[in-house]
Amino acid sequence: MKKILLVMAIVGFSSQAYAENIFENLFRFKGVKPVMNDLYNDSCSECHYAYYPGLLPKRSWEKLMLPDELEDHFGENAELDEEDRVEVLKFLVDNAADTSIYKRSTKIVRSIPEGVTPLRITEVPYIKRKHKNLPDKYVKNNPKVKSLINCNACHRAIDKGIFDDDTILIPNYGYWSDIGD
16 A cells, blocks of 8 residues: 555656646746846946847857957957856856747747857847848937847837837837837
8 A cells, every 4th residue: 555655646746747847838938038147237238238148048158258258249358257257157058048938038049050159149040030121220220229239229128028029119210010111
């Protein structure tokens, strides 16, 4: 009788863990996980929006956070002392797109071919596809936007990790849903 109870307990706990995994995937969160780290935010937001880790896979963050890469970070010196670099790297890797259960992060990872390591969020195939039909007047020729790297210029719910079309407000033009391009 004790053996039967033990087997039932093991099966019960195993099926519960399996069910939790299924439900986790069924009820995956929308968008990108809006996590922040004070050191990361303070270090990176001096020059640009502190992008959510869920916008790139681990391998991208690992490469971007190499000391040589930080020394010449897209033409700027973004060096950190080693302790801070390691802490920021850990934060980015722990919250990267390929560790996330958030839908947009999952789509981002799926769009990147194996062996490809994008260093710019604007190089991610999913992000390129989502922005490919934007006329220059909304981005490049818009003095309040200027570039796709300026995500927070148009994505009004970015602080919640939401990038949905109905939350896009293009400066000088209005809500994306009203523009109709």
